[in-house]
Amino acid sequence: MRSFDVPEPDYDRYTNRQLLAVPLVILALALLVVGANVFLIGAPAPLGIEFTGGTELTVDTTDDVSTIESAFDTEPTDIQTSQTQSDRYFVTFGPEAGDGDTSLQEQANEQLEPSQEGGDVVQGVNTFDATFAENTQQLALIGVVVAFLGMSVIAFALFRVFVPSIAIVISAFSDIMIPLALMGLVGYELSLGTVAALLMLIGYSVDSDILLNNHVLRRGTGGDFYDDVYRAMHTGVTMTVTSMAAMATMAIAAFIFGIPLLLAIGTILFVGLAADLMNTYMLNVALLRWYRFDGVNR
């Protein structure tokens, strides 16, 4: 017994121009946000300590936030409370903190009350040196660019025709830019985890695009364009929705349990996959329809 079926939109009612307009306008808005962020803060979204340098302490203490705030020589830039453990806090510092005689850990252990008698206050430490972080930033940028170029080359090698190949590339680009813009809007930080998620999006995004292109172009059934699209959609939407379900679950569970890496990956992939649904079945379909009915004859 099926509890969900993939809808079959009536593509005939919309012109290519109409179909293209929505994803392109959204992409333009996303690029505007990303561009503005690059202009204002020098990065597409706020950068986490892995890219700027700094320290994050995980502390278990009975003290409250204001006590934690004043416990250190350098004031923390951010204090977050754990969702599951009320006495666990994540305290973030800028790159210059803890350079003095006593380390941040020592300060925390001296100034704060452990939540367990005789236990440790500091449960976790992550320190990233500023110079090293800057290098990480460059490496991550190189990684994303190389991955994207590699994907583009493969796309062109697979289909060897311009319009369907560029459709894959634009769609993947948009899939990355939309979550990136949302991150910038809500102030979600770029970390190694979010970069991994953005790269993972390339893989997921291309899956459904290749599937669609394959059904329309390579299968050569010579059948109806819309039949081909609908069959690709049946499979492709199932794939994407399944992945979205997994990512949403992972993000929610990781949020509750306080595992930032998994939360970041889950959230970004969920948003990116939603964007991919739009890009694949509006942008790509329109480009393919134009190619099939107008482009080939030229």
Added chain:
Amino acid sequence: MSLLGRIRTNWRILLLVVLLLASMFFLFVPGAPITGAAADSGGSNNATAAVSNIQFGIDLAGGARISAPPHGYIATDVQVTDQNDQAIKQAITNTTTAEEEDIVTSVAYGSRSGFPSDAVEVRADVERAAFLQGLQNAGLDVQNGDIRHGVSKYTLDEIIATVDDRLGETGFGGSTVTRAQSPNEPRDRVQIESPGQTIDGLKNLLDSQGEVAIVAYYPGENGTGAQNETLLTQKDFEAGSVDTEGPRPAVPVTLTQSAAAEMTQSMQESGFAEGSLNTANACNTNDLQPGEYCLLTQVDGETVYSSPLSPDLANSFIDGSFTDSRQFIVEAPDISTAQDLLIDMRAGALPTTLDFDESTEEMVSPTLAEDFRRNSLITGLLAVLAVVLTVFARYGDPRVAVPMAATALSEVVILLGFAAAIGWAIELSHVAGFIAVIGTGVDDLIIIADEVKAQGEVTSQRVFQNRFRKAFWVIGAAAATTIIAMSPLAILDLGQLRGFAIITILGVLLGVAVSRPAYGSILRSLTTDSNRRS
């Protein structure tokens, strides 16, 4: 024939089953892993080793990780020869805080593997400009661009070997020391990982250079004042184990033949042996008096203990019998100092100290690690459950959905088995990679299922093969792009991202080669007519 035929048509399923069994073996049979050395080195992270052979990394087992560059600069492409070697060293000590022994050049080191043939290296925390000034003062044609913040590969290897020895001597079980993936970017780095340790504990162990020296303290030539003469450093002797029997904790050492001869000679020539017999020596460590004859135990130039020479030993220097016994005792004020001394003696001195001001550090307490381990497992299982439920909701046919979920999970089991077999420590980022593998895996399985089920019932083997091949083109293409997208991360030194990328790539390869075709075969057995031709 029938059996053989079945094997032939279902070999993909068989391969998957064989891999699964092998994984189970490596996961659960004690002692099965090929590299099990780290697992049984009595660490505190073995709470989980009882359940399976999987080893956990720092963030899932608890422990500390430091990645720090060594102090120092190296200038390459310089004209350093026997003639100007001494002058160069002198000039650098004049402009920087470095001592002469902190400076090494290609004259002495050029023949060693990893040391450039035209370089001057200063192994100390000095200013770049001061180092450049020193080189220029020595008449060398050096520009700022010829100087790199870091040390030669030779020195870096020596640091890694020494740190490794030191961790081994301390019993920091399961510790590993490696050089960072990308050299010179922006500086060379030494990466130290130690399960069950804290950052402060690691730093305490690593922040000293650990140069042990036995120094003679005795009156100046005219009988007044005091002078120091280094008699031995740790390369001159073999250390025994800490002896707590005597009045003071001590480390007995045996000198090398040449060191014993040299020490005897200098004890005779300086008149130390003679003098110490004729003087009352209190040799109070914190209050040495001029005129006393004392032996000082120094670490990195700091005196940790001083004692007079025993009359027996003094006599053995005078009559030369010391060169036969070569036995010498290094005393310490307390047991912990004696143990520290022993570690330094055995591991040797670090060529240069590590720059903890520019280090990247990670520490996870055992409590937090346990939380991560349990919670990431639950998170992963929930994500898998979501996938299974979605697939059921979509297909409603257990013959499609059940093998789908089983196949996707088997990929993770095989990857875990592989990790256990080669002793790969699982980290949090790998968990994310596993979830990604399930994600792409299920995507591919959906493609196969839809393709095979499309256009009515599958009636024959040939129809199935045909459809399966069509489905596989898409899967192969998608796998190729995922691997291309992930490969920069697998190569670049991006910390936790590397593990994530490597797991994802391995999972995709495994999926395309084994498990996803096997799912096709399972689906065929379940959907084609049971009375198949054999």
